[in-house]
Amino acid sequence: MKQKDLLEKNKITMWSEEKVSDFRATLLQWYDENKRDLPWRRTSDPYCIWVSEIMLQQTQVDTVIPYYERFIETLPTIEALANASEATLLKLWEGLGYYSRVRNMKVAANQIMEEHQGKFPEEHKDVLTLKGIGPYTAGAVTSIAFGQPQPAVDGNVMRVLSRLFEIDLDISKASTRKVFEEMIRCLIDPNRPGDFNQALMDLGATICTPKNYSPEKSPVKDFNASYLNETWENYPVKKKKTKVTEQTYYTVMVKNDLGEYLYKKRPNKGVLAGMYTPLMIDREDLNEEGWKSFSQDDVCDSRVSQELELIISKSYDLKVKLNDQPKGILSHVFSHLKWELIVFEAELLEEDTRSSQLKWIHADRFDEEMFPVPTQKVNDLIDTLTLF
DNA sequence: CATTCGTGGTT
DNA sequence: TAACCAAGAAT
CATH class of the missing domain: 1.10.340.30 (Hypothetical protein; domain 2)
Structure with a gap:
């Protein structure tokens, strides 16, 4: 019926x-x-x-x-x-x-x-x-x-x-x-x-x-x-999906003198909820005029790494020293968005009060930890370049 | 009802 | 390469 x-x-x-x-x-x-x-x-x-x-x-x-x-x-x-x-x-x-x-x-x-x-x-x-x-x-x-x-x-x-x-x-x-x-x-x-x-x-x-x-x-x-x-x-009739939005992040792998890397826990809602990634700073959050219109060739500008150090200092109470040049650029596609990760390596100079969302992990323990694939890609990039 | 949730593979 | 696809559910 x-x-x-x-x-x-x-x-x-x-x-x-x-x-x-x-x-x-x-x-x-x-x-x-x-x-x-x-x-x-x-x-x-x-x-x-x-x-x-x-x-x-x-x-x-x-x-x-x-x-x-x-x-x-x-x-x-x-x-x-x-x-x-x-x-x-x-x-x-x-x-x-x-x-x-x-x-x-x-x-x-x-x-x-x-x-x-x-x-x-x-x-x-x-x-x-x-x-x-x-x-x-x-x-x-x-x-x-x-x-x-x-x-x-x-x-x-x-x-x-x-x-x-x-x-x-x-x-x-x-x-x-x-x-x-x-x-x-x-x-x-x-x-x-x-x-x-x-x-x-x-x-x-x-x-x-x-x-x-x-x-x-x-x-x-x-x-x-x-x-x-x-x-x-x-057949079948199927409406086409809207295309993915792209986001660019400066991604900073901070290393301390024990050889450990720093990870930040993501919020419990949203993409990769509650999972760990390196420090990620939205490119849109960099204030300097004109930087948003820079092409990827310009990401090496030393002013970028200087401002990233400042943002990290304010946001996480960490003093770090970034390399001038990024280690590489990674891409990761999700179902509805795409991340471009401009990966920098940084050295820890000083850590004051540590946020509960931060976690130090040595490369020797990567296989014991759960990382989402974008984090794995960053780990692999750093790991590969560290061999030489 | 439309959007948001990963990732790897194919074309 | 960009787009599409794969034994969907929660919001």
Whole structure:
């Protein structure tokens, strides 16, 4: 009823029962013969399925595998996760990105300990209340681990269905997901819901791809309206993203006479929340007239390093001596912004009252610390140049 | 609903 | 190279 309304409203005609049944059989047979052998497909433990689904959010399978193996080995149970320190969790997640994912998992693990006696909840509505679990992940875990006929609509599924049914809705809009969920409720195989959802995702990841798509190679090409009508190049409909904003920072690696480097903890909200970077001074914060319009060739101007020393003195109560020349310029691209880091090395002359946000770390201990990739890049730059 | 959250890979 | 993409959720 509500189901039909949503599909009707968007002028989507669902297949006949017979065709749906035929589709399920064709798709699942292809899946049985071609599915990838992935670590999280060798278990039915909802905890493991959960971990894998969180890691796989906006992240490629090949990237996830080693992280998944190490995470499950280190923290084999929900209880272990609930009792783990944030430092342990962040080190396990280092390099994966979207670090709120692992912080949210710890919150959710505590929810499960307190509200479900440490056992992963089976009710879909209960799963949805867990921190970090949204419509996709709730559907994925309940269908894969518990065999419930719940839709798990991700980017793959939307792309596949867009092409199969010639859907003109913009898949970048949040409201569109609900339409695809109603379609999946009609299509999903009630006997093998987890496999059905994963089959659609595998199809999207390996054959029904965003680029280099050859619809004639699809096991379900006979069901594909956009293939049969030769309109497949039009799908999916997806609005283009606005381009990233660029920010330039003077990045200062301060070294003390013990050979330690200085790092500053970032605010607990925003980009790289609560993580450590070298001192970073926004280029826009340098006052001198005209400097903002300097080209990158001019960053070596000695007036720059002098003003940086002044800013560091005022902001952190540190007296430092900068090199006149930067060690190098690094670039790091995030999903919605881009950092240009002009990296200077500095020597500590005097440290008065130390801010609690500052931390000295020796290069010999870098592998024990959790650093976001931009910090790793700076470390590598300094490390490399120190060898000579 | 639009934006904000990393990072690595491809084209 | 710049743009796009990858098993999304929180705000």
